[in-house]
Amino acid sequence: MIVIEEVGPSATVQDLGRPGWFDSGVGPAGAADRAALRLANRLVGNPESHAGIEVLLGGLTLRAEELVLVAVTGAPAPATVDGTPVGHAGVLCLDPGEVLRLGYARTGLRSYIGVRGGLDIAPVLDSRSYDTLSGIGPAPLRPGVRLPIGPTPGTWPAVDQAPQPDLPALFEIRALPGPRADWFTDPAALFTGHWTVSQDTDRVGARLDRADGPPLRRADTAELPTEGMALGSVQVPPSGQPVVFLADHPITGGYPVIAVVLDADIDLMAQARPGQRIRFRRAGLT
Numbered sequence: 001m002i003v004i005e006e007v008g009p010s011a012t013v014q015d016l017g018r019p020g021w022f023d024s025g026v027g028p029a030g031a032a033d034r035a036a037l038r039l040a041n042r043l044v045g046n047p048e049s050h051a052g053i054e055v056l057l058g059g060l061t062l063r064a065e066e067l068v069l070v071a072v073t074g075a076p077a078p079a080t081v082d083g084t085p086v087g088h089a090g091v092l093c094l095d096p097g098e099v100l101r102l103g104y105a106r107t108g109l110r111s112y113i114g115v116r117g118g119l120d121i122a123p124v125l126d127s128r129s130y131d132t133l134s135g136i137g138p139a140p141l142r143p144g145v146r147l148p149i150g151p152t153p154g155t156w157p158a159v160d161q162a163p164q165p166d167l168p169a170l171f172e173i174r175a176l177p178g179p180r181a182d183w184f185t186d187p188a189a190l191f192t193g194h195w196t197v198s199q200d201t202d203r204v205g206a207r208l209d210r211a212d213g214p215p216l217r218r219a220d221t222a223e224l225p226t227e228g229m230a231l232g233s234v235q236v237p238p239s240g241q242p243v244v245f246l247a248d249h250p251i252t253g254g255y256p257v258i259a260v261v262l263d264a265d266i267d268l269m270a271q272a273r274p275g276q277r278i279r280f281r282r283a284g285l286t
Contacts, residue, residue, distance in 0.1 A: 001066065001148055002063065002068065005062060011140065012141065013138045014031040016129075018136075020126075026131075026136060027251050029136070039071075043157055054110055055077065068117075074112040077103055079102050079103070087161065088164055100113075109273040116153070117150040124138075171276060176262065177282070180258065184219055184256070186217070189216055190258055191281065192213040194212055203247050205235075208278060233245045233260050234260065244269055
């Protein structure tokens with residue numbers, strides 16, 4: 001077992017999601033930054049799909065009740081074990097009773113804690129992820145919650161430290177024109193100038209404010225029938241402030257999608273905190 005002693009803004013259990021339930025009205029959810037969770041699992045010798053903890057900004061404290069290996073990846077939140085600073089994206093051995101504490105990340109939005117053996121919580125629809133939109137999955141973590149650890153995997157960590165590049169000051173996000181790009185007077189305006197992530201951002205999506213460049217204006221103001229929504233869809237409501245859909249996005253929507261972020265850039269987009277500057281690049285162009 002590990003015991004949650006303190007929680008910052010938010011912490012949830014996440015794995016790689018529950019694909020395949022769209023016909024039942026359930027989205028995939030899962031880790032917002034999938035690469036960070038995969039790395040945390042690899043560092044402790046788990047299969048990449050094992051469940052870990054997604055921590056918003058930082059502020060989480062946990063205590064080990066038995067000897068356990070953990071790794072912290074994603075947003076570089078400063079970490080200590082019993083008050084001693086430890087490195088980011090490295091294998092940490094917690095003895096029984098030792099406490100891992102995460103401070104608040106200076107850059108990025110989401111940190112991940114991988115635990116050797118994974119978190120052995122009962123799956124819901126084949127996943128241990130919490131979906132903030134539907135409420136499916138284990139509840140958000142609270143102080144006092146005890147998390148069981150699964151069986152020790154047969155593999156052993158291959159490395160004890162992984163390189164983690166610094167997050168850039170300007171996120172360059174590649175996207176393809178979406179199915180409703182022709183509903184806008186100038187769809188290329190999305191790729192002109194910069195955007196800023198607003199305070200209105202969560203696991204469902206990141207709303208963007210125009211930093212510079214032309215606004216997004218509709219050429220077609222007709223009602224759009226409800227359509228399916230993919231991960232990374234850039235939907236534009238009447239306000240003209242685009243929303244990039246993330247892990248817990250709705251599976252349908254009624255506003256036009258001007259573009260779709262490449263899957264390879266979704267993890268970076270999930271690390272964009274309020275105030276982060278974004279520039280869209282048309283996929284395939286420099």
